Structure formats: C-alpha cells, structure tokens
Amino acid sequence: MPHQPIQSSPPSMTWLLRYLRPVKWRLLALLLLLLATTALQLLNPQLIQRFIDRATGGGSVSSLLTLAGLYLAAAVFSQLFSVWLSYLGNDVAWRATNQIRANLLQHTLRLDMRFQNVKTPGEMIERIDGDVNSMSNFFAMFVVKIIGSFVLLAGILGYMFAYNWPIAATMTAFTCLSIGIMFRIRDLGVSASQSERQANASLYGLIEERIAGIEDVQANGGVPRLMNRYHKAMRAVFLAGRKAWMLRIMPWNVTVALFTVSMTAVLMVSVYNYLHGRITLGMLFLFFQYTQMLNDPIEQLGDQLQEFQKAKSGMRRAQELLSLKSEIEDGEGDELPQGPLSVSFEQVNFSYNADQRILHDICFELKPGERLGLIGRTGSGKSSISRLLLRLYNLDSGVIRVGGTDIRDLRLKSLYRRVGMVTQDVQLIDGTLRDNLTLFNPRLSDEEILETAGRLGLRPWIEALPQGLDTRLSAGGTSLSAGEAQLFALTRVFLTQPSLIVLDEPSSRLDAATESMLQKAVDQLMERCTGIVIAHRLATLDQVDKIMMLRQGRVIEFGEREALAQNPSSEYARLLRADRQEERA
Template sequence: MNNSPKNTTKKTNNVSVFKRIMEYTKPYKSRYYWVIFFAITLSVFAALRPFLLKETVDEYITPQDSVGLLYYILLMAGALIMEVISQFYFVYLANWLGQDIIRDIRVKLFIHLMSFKMKYFDNEPVGKLVTRSVFDIESISKIFSQGLFMIISDLLKMIVVLLFMFYMNWKLTLIVMCAMPILVIATRVFQKKMKVAFEEVRTQISNLNTFVQERVTGMKIVQLFSREDIEYEKFKVINDKHKKAWIKNVWYNSIFFPIADIISSISLGLVVWYGGMNIIAENGSTSFGDLFSYTMFIGMLYNPLRQIADKFNEMQMGMIAANRVFEVLDIKEHIQDKGKEVAHMFNGNIEFNNVHFSYTDKEEVLKGINLDVKEGETIAIVGATGAGKSTIINLLNRFYEINSGEILIDKTNIKDFTLDSLRNQIAVVLQDVFLFADTIHNNITLENPEISREQVVKAAKKIGVHDFIMTLPNGYDYNVKERGVMLSSGQRQLIAFLRAFVSNPSILILDEATSSIDSYSEDLIQRATETITKGRTSIVIAHRLATIINADKIIVMEKGHVVEQGSHYQLINQEEGYYKNLYYSQFAVEN
C-alpha cells in the first residue's frame, strides 16, 4: 500500500499555464466579452454613487434644496439598481463560463486517462488521479469565478474611483495614495508566500486522498490483519501534515488582512483630519461632501486592493491545480493506435513470433516466445507464478507494447488493426471480476445498445446462468453495488462469463477464471466454459490443471520461456517432464 506519494508537480511558468487555460475560453468568446462588459459597468456605477453623494451634500443638503435633494436621491437609487444588475450578470456569467471550461477540461482529461497504457496505472496511485480529475479541476473554475474576472473588476473599480477622486479633490486623493505603495508591497509579499503555501496544501490533499482511497478499497485486508491501529497512526501523520499546510495558509492571512485594515484606517484618519482642518479654516479647498464621499471612496479603493490579494490566492490555487491537470494531459502513455484495418470477425489463428517483453527495463518477462494457435483450438497455458502467462493476454489485447518480435492474428500484425476493433473481437474473463455499481443487465452489456435484453436472457439460458439470476431480487435489474459486493465470487464469475458470451468474440481468453470458487459455481462455470469456447479460438490460463485436461494443446511456461507444449496425454507421458511433475504434485495435494 502506498502511504505518501511524492509530489512530482513540475515548476511551470504561470504565464504559460494561464495562456493554456485561456485557450479553453475560445468557444465561449461572446460570454467572455459580456463578462468584461459588466465588469466595466459595475465599476462605473459603483464609483458614481459616492460622487452623487458629494453633489447631494454640497449642492442640495447644505443649501437646503429639497427638490434637488429628491432628484439626486432618485439618481443614486438608479445608480444602485444598475450596480446590482451589473453585479448579478457579472457574477452569473463568470461562474457559468468557469463551469463550462472545467466541464471541457474534465471530459478531455477523462478521455485521455482512458487511452493510457496499463503501465501508467501500474505506477500511479488511484487517489492521485481522482484528485486531478475531481478536486484539482474544480479548483480551476475558481480562476474565473473568484480569480481573474474578480481581479479585473476590482482593478477597473479602483481606476474609476481614482479618476473620480482626482476630479473631485486632488489634494485629498494624494493623501490617500501615500499609503498605497505600502499596501501594494505587502500584497506582493503575501502573494508570494501564499503561492508556496498553496502548493504544499495541494500536495497534502493529494497524499490524503490517496491514503484514504487505498485504505477504504483495501479495508478487508486492514481488518483481516488487524492493522487498524497501525493505519490509524499513519493517518494521523498524514492528516497532521495536511493540517500544518493549512495552518501556514491561515497564518499568512492572519497577518496580511489586519495590516491592510490598519493602513486603510490610517488613510481615512488622515483624510478626515486634513479635510476637517480645511473646512474649519474655511479656505474652500474641501467641502462636507468631499468628506462624506471620501469615506466611501477609501473603502472602495482599499478593499478591492486588499481583496485582490485574497482573490489572487484563489486564482493561484487554480493555476497550481491547472498545472497538475496539464501535467497529466501532457503524459504520452497511450498505446499508438495507428492501425487502419478494422477487425470484423477473426478466424482465430494466433502467432507469437520471437516476442520479447518487459514491464521494466531491469527484468525481461517474455524471452523470445513462439506460439502457434490454430483456428478454433482451445489451448491452455500453465506454469508457476511469474512465468509470464497473464502477460501473453495483456500483449494480445495491446494493453502493453512488446519490445521486439511480432504478434499476428490471421497473418496480420495486431498493430495494423484499429485498437477498438481488435479489442472488440477478444473477450477476457479474469479471475478478479470487476463489476460496476449497477444492475446485472448493465454489467453484462456494459450499456452496449446493440445488445438487447432478449439476447442477454437467451445467452444466460444457453450457458445455464438464467436460473441463478432469476433467484435474485429484481432479476436482471438487481443492483450488485460497488465492485459487485452483493454477489459471491462464483456468482461474479458467472456474470463475467455471460458478459464475454454476449459480446460474441472471435477469441476468448479465460485467465484463472475457475480458481477460488465453490463446487456448485464450478459446475456452472464448467458448463459455461464448454458453451462459450465451442467453435472459437480460446486461451485458458489455469492454476488447477484438472480443468484443462481436454484442451487441444497445453503450453507450459517457466521464467519467460515455453518449456513444453502438447496435449495433456502427450505431456503426462514425458519422463521427468515439467508438466507431469506439476500435475502429479497438484493432484497429490488436492487428494
């Protein structure tokens, strides 16, 4: 079990990541421009209200003009309504745009993951991929909903506010601006610190997700071996690292925002002091309207600047998440699907010609394998664990690429077939059957619209599975829950046989499909095996040798080599033969 995968996220230029994200806005250009438009109108109407307040105080309240006062009150109400409408459409369209973009990225990532070689999934923790596909992509939406457009809106608001302030009273404006460099520097330092903190947070979230996912999936092992206390201690360590990463984040926020509030308050105090002194001195450079409006303007100027840092953090978190997602999208671990020939139905002649293969560079698994399977034959592959039996299946389905040699079906290299058509003609029944949390019918058809309910029932009756299915609540509509936990291992195996049978494959592969099941299920599976292998090329990988006695040919493997091949009776009569020793030693153990 993988406890704490290392963070492998590369340091990537934020500009290049941002440009790549913006590529996804192209299908939504009109909505993008509408967001910008409402950001502009929002800033104008927001800054207009304090200006109207100044005019109201100086021109109508002080002279006690009630008619003009009512007129300007209505103007301020109109400005407020327009500000609210602009705010609504700005927020709504920005979030809508963000959700459309992450939907597109998530679909692209999911399709990309489905095309990966099995080797990639051998090396990558599932929890990490779940984090990338769900949590990281969700964080990308914050770039648009809480980051980019909010920052643009705040900057526009600050610019418009400053223009109004300079127009109204340039002296008071200069006083307000004196403190801004300090806040800008503090914001920049805060942003740099938060970037590092957010990277650590995302790393610890990924580690936590990976740990929890593995333990929940392997809960049976945890409880069987009484590892609850051990796993609890490991979880405490990982959870503590996660907490510390967030505490650092909170620490920086706790320092920055009080500093920003103090600077804003000092600016307000200076404006009130200087403006008040001017009013007392009666020199006419400052009015009561200026003081009223500037108390609003300072908040509108400093609050966005303070919030920009917070929103920049949201955007930074989204950028870090985007970088992680793009790293997965940039991985070139998919099988090359360059075949042009579409496989409709195979005759079933299979050849392995001097095939070499290794999962890693250090150890070769298949060392020059040569196999010849004739049309309609049932061959069995036997050997010790690690001999390379299951590897042959993986290569035939092109889950992995061979190092050298060639694999032919009906005299055609499997690389010349399109990947989908090749795999559609090969059905595999594995020892560890995977069922989705869905109905039995959907697990059999895998929601293939070309397979009807009638075909499923007919096939089930033919291989003797129908009666068993009908004993379940709701029959074919019975939900087997996650990984088929509502069924026994033998029942899951029967569903897998039926799934293979209804797909009508040209080639059938059974990988340890009859091991670790009860005698009743074994009888059913034996009947199912005889039915679905009849008339088609079949490869059976078996641990229990008694199940393959009637195979047309038995291939015996040892350490990546074919050491013997022939029928059961040919091999059993070989003096000091590998198969003979294996068969009798197993027979002695079972009896």
C-alpha cells in the same frame, strides 16, 4: 520504469483560452454585469453627497425624496446584479473546469499500466478533481474581477482628480504602490500551494487504499497502525497548508498596511479642507466614502492574486499530468481477418522492472479456433502473457501477432473490439445490471443479453431479481456472490462476441456442479473464437487443443494436449497422474 513527469512550461494564455473560448459569450455577459455594478458603486456616494449638501443647505423635501428614491433603486439593482454575477460566474467556472476534468480523466485512462500501478485511485481523484477545484474561481471571476477592479479604481481616481487633485494624487500613489508590490510577489505561494495539493493527494490516496482493504486491516489488527499513518499524513497536510496560506496572504497583508497609511493621510487632508471651508460636509463624506471604496478593488486584487496562486499550482499539476505520455503507442491498422483469430508469440521477452525479467524467449502459435491451456506456478508469467496480448504493457523484445498482424501496428480500439479477457476480479460500476453487463453499449438488446446469460446459467438469477435487468447494482461487487461475479464477467465478455478470448481462472470461484455446467456453456460460446485458458485446475483444460507449461517465465513444455497426456514422460502427464491420486485420496 515508472513514469517521470515531463517538465512542462508555465501555464500559458493559449492553454487557458482553450477552455475559456466555449464560454466566451457568458464571460462577456459577466463583464457587462460587472461594469454595471461598478457604475452603481460609483453613483451611490455621489447621491449621498448631494443628499447631505441639500439637507444642510435647506433643499426641498421633494428633491431629498427623489435622491433617496434614486439611492434605494441603485442599491436594489446593485444587489440584483451581484446575485446574477455570482450565478453567472459559477456557471462559467463549472463549464470551463468540467472540460478540464474530462480531459484529465480521458488522458489518465489512456496512460499505460506502469503509470496506473504506481498511482492510487485516491491520489488520482485529487489530481483530477481537487486540483481543478482550485482553478474554479480563476475561471469564474479572475479575469472579470481584475478588469472590474481596475475600472472601479479608474472611476474613483477620475472623480477625485475632478474634485481635489492633492487628495487624488495621494490615493493614486497608494494604489500604484499597492498594485506594484502585489504583482511583484504574486508567485510567492505557488510552489507552496503545489506542495499543499500533493500532501492532500497523498492523504486521499492513503484513505482510499486502506478503505479498499478494510477486511485485511480489521482482521489483522491494523487499525492502530493505520491511524498512526493517518495522523502523520494529516500533520503533513496541516504544515503544507499553513505555509502555503501564509505565503499566499502576503500581498493582502501589504495592502492592508499601505491602506491604513493612505486612509489616515486622506482623512487628515479632507478634514483640514473642510475646517477651512474649502469643501462641504457632503464633499467630505464623498472623499471618505471613495477612500473606503478604494480599498475594495485593491482588496479584490489581493484576493484574486491568492486565488491565482492556488489556480496556478493546480494548472501546473494539470499540465504536468497532461504532459505524461503512454508508452503504448497507438497503431494505424484497423483490419483483422473475419472469424477466429490466430495468435503467435515470436521470441517475446518482457520485464516489469529493468532488473528482473519475467518472460524469456516465449514462442508459440495458435491457429484460428484453437484453444490453449496455460499452466504454471504462481509467478511463472501466465498473466503477463495475457496482459501483453492486450497491450496493457509493451514487450521488451520480440513480436506478438494476432490474425497475422503485429499488435503494435493495430489501433487499440480495433484490438479490443476483437479480443476479450475475463479476469478473476470483477469490477462493478454504480448502475443497472444492464449497464454493467453491456458497459453502456446501446446496441445490445435485452434479448441478446438474456440469451447469452442463459447459456452461462445466469438467466434464472437475473429473472429472480425484483427489476430484472433494471436492478441497480452497487460498485465494488458486494451485490454478487463470488460465483455470480464469475458468471457475470463471462457474460459481459461474451456479449462483445470476441474473436479471441483469454480466460484467467474462469472457474476458480465455482463449486464442482456449477463448474461442470459452466464448462459446457463456455465450450459452446468458444466455438466461434480462439481461446487461451489460464488454469490451476487441470479439469478446466479437458477441452483445450494445446497445453503450454511455464516455469520462471520460460516455456518448458508445449504441444497437443492429447499427445502430452499420453506421453508418460511429459510434465503435463505427470501433473495428471498426481491430480488423479489426489482425487482418490
């Protein structure tokens, strides 16, 4: 059954502190910088106030120059601190959010194939990267800016109470009302922001899916239909984004309206006091400047609440993903016998969906070093057997043993260390040929790589490349022909020296001459392991020990290859006769 997200609790401070703790000293430096910048912001209006009062009161030129110099120095340091603040804030953001990305990716890679099959790569990119991007500003500046805004508010209101309490009381009332309303409606846009993220994820999933199948889209004239789906997805993104934005800016809109009223009231009181000689012109400017400055922290709080809503939606989606658990539970066993491994299936039943069983009571046994050939029509269950053997899915019932141990009791790392599989689709990563063959295993030397590649006939191709093993390959497999990709996949698996190997159509993309050469090399390499070969070409199975035929998920024939081949009534013998007649024709 497809995974259903486990209902997770709202993002908690414990979850956030987990990622902020490694950058705590940088956060402290960020806070100190912000406090220094705030102090300079409070100082500048007072310098101007004193400059105006001294200028209008006949102060000396030297005192005016001193005040001007202090103002200039404060402005320069304020700008330097702002640049440093921005740099340090982004540094904190990337350090914290990169750890979240890493944890999300690691968790996603450990989820089972039932989850992977219903999620497109484009959607998962948006979940792992896009959702986390929405948290960046939160980790960078949210806590610091909230603290800095309150410090600046306290400083402004403190100065105002020292100079004129009626004006200070008016400003305090406006501040408390604005902050109260903002925090009251702080979650207004969170749900809408989650819907916006999901709409983006669906769009990216559609784009990735269609680009991956571009040959089929173009060859079958599907571009107009694709564009129609794209426009519908884009409209969904637009509508969800517009709704989320309108809800997120509600706190800011409220503060703008309140600030306009407050600004008018403060200016009227200040002008009245100035006209009646109660305050100087410089003091009038100071009140005006502080009133203007009062809007900055309030506006910052509004902006940060918008960022908080976006971040909270990203956190919810991240926690939702992290709350999913794989149906494949890791075992605790590490030990397997040395050398080739035995394999046994005991009454194995399996289904991808609850209403459609794929495998029915599969039973067979392979001794260490034996090779099994799997035959059956498309959909008979051959690939399902290999997937179950590698625990890509859980079986419905029964037992699979490798080396005499139930695979459910083994650690997945221990199983994958001894079992290898070659599929028909070869996946390349953007890296060197060496990286692709070894999957970044530094313990494999170039000599081992070339020796294994040579036995599979791939060495001449490697040596013909301009930079040999250092040649860079592009992701997706376009750097290799179909035959080269098949040889490449075999080399990659045999480099791990598996004790049990599954070959899914190992020669399906090779010509007859290359297939004959490859078969000899595979036979040599498989002398040290147990093998299961899935094949449509019967010639591929000439060297196997046993044959198992499947039909609609059931074993219809199992036995020694030679015995089945010599038994004229066996299904395998019938297929051999039909194959020879086809070759003669």
